[in-house]
Structures are given as C-alpha cells and as structure tokens.
Amino acid sequence: MKKDLDYYAGLPYREVIEVDPAGGYVGYIPELRGCITQGETKAEILEMLEDAKKAWISTALDDGMEIPEPLREEDFSGRFNLRIPKSLHKRLAMQAKAEGVSLNQLAMYLLASGLKTAAS
CATH class of the missing domain: 3.30.160.250 (Double Stranded RNA Binding Domain)
Known part of the structure; x- marks a missing residue:
C-alpha cells in the first residue's frame, strides 16, 4: 500500500x-x-x-520527514522491566508486605495514582 x-x-x-x-x-x-x-x-x-x-x-x-503512525493497543503487552536502586526496591517490598499486597500490585497502584488523569 x-x-x-x-x-x-x-x-x-x-x-x-x-x-x-x-x-x-x-x-x-x-x-x-x-x-x-x-x-x-x-x-x-x-x-x-x-x-x-x-x-x-x-x-x-x-x-521527506518520517510520519509516525498512531499507537495501537496491540503495541503494548502490559509488561515492562524497570531497574531501580536496591534501597527503593527494599522500601517498596516492605510497604507491599505491610499492606498485604504483592510488589507488582503496589507498583501498579503507585504508577496509576501518579498519572495525570486525561481523556484518551
């Protein structure tokens, strides 16, 4: 095409x-x-x-510029790797344990609560 x-x-x-x-x-x-x-x-x-x-x-x-195409839902797997300092990893793990949730759940909550709410 x-x-x-x-x-x-x-x-x-x-x-x-x-x-x-x-x-x-x-x-x-x-x-x-x-x-x-x-x-x-x-x-x-x-x-x-x-x-x-x-x-x-x-x-x-x-x-002759490159024209970006729109982002598609299938471009996102829902996974990404993140390297953080050991001290932050420890603090997050301790907080997750204290709240009775997994580290993954806590990180997801913290990321989502930090995002600016915008209509998509």
Whole structure:
C-alpha cells in the first residue's frame, strides 16, 4: 500500500481537545508533533483539526520527514522491566508486605495514582 496523504489521513490518530484559558479550545494530535489548532467551539476544533492534520502530513511528505503512525493497543503487552536502586526496591517490598499486597500490585497502584488523569 502506498503511504500517501490519503493513507495517513485515514489512520485513527488520537485527537485531544482542551479548554484554552484565554477562551475557546485547543486541539492537537500527540503523535504528530506540532499539529495543533485553535477554535471557538468543539465542533469547529474537530473540523479545523482534520485540516491541520492533512496540512501537517502533506508538509511532512513534501519534506521527506518520517510520519509516525498512531499507537495501537496491540503495541503494548502490559509488561515492562524497570531497574531501580536496591534501597527503593527494599522500601517498596516492605510497604507491599505491610499492606498485604504483592510488589507488582503496589507498583501498579503507585504508577496509576501518579498519572495525570486525561481523556484518551
């Protein structure tokens, strides 16, 4: 399949819309760095974001830039390895034992509670 404007424009990129403190809304596509637009309403932002995405992709293609594709659920296994200092490992293990949970459960809880809540 030819990876042209139509190919990339049809991919399911994640669109983020946030309230602009100055008024209106800001919309952007995280995978396409710098692909951002502003508008007065959410409906306007969705339309403008589609135009911004096509312009971003078109420019990237013209400039020979690599165009990242959207992240897919199957790209994530739910596992990752993490090296930490022995002292932190000990503290976490002791806390997990005191709370009656596994180290894995405690680490998962701590990571999840530290993430900024955002609409995905």
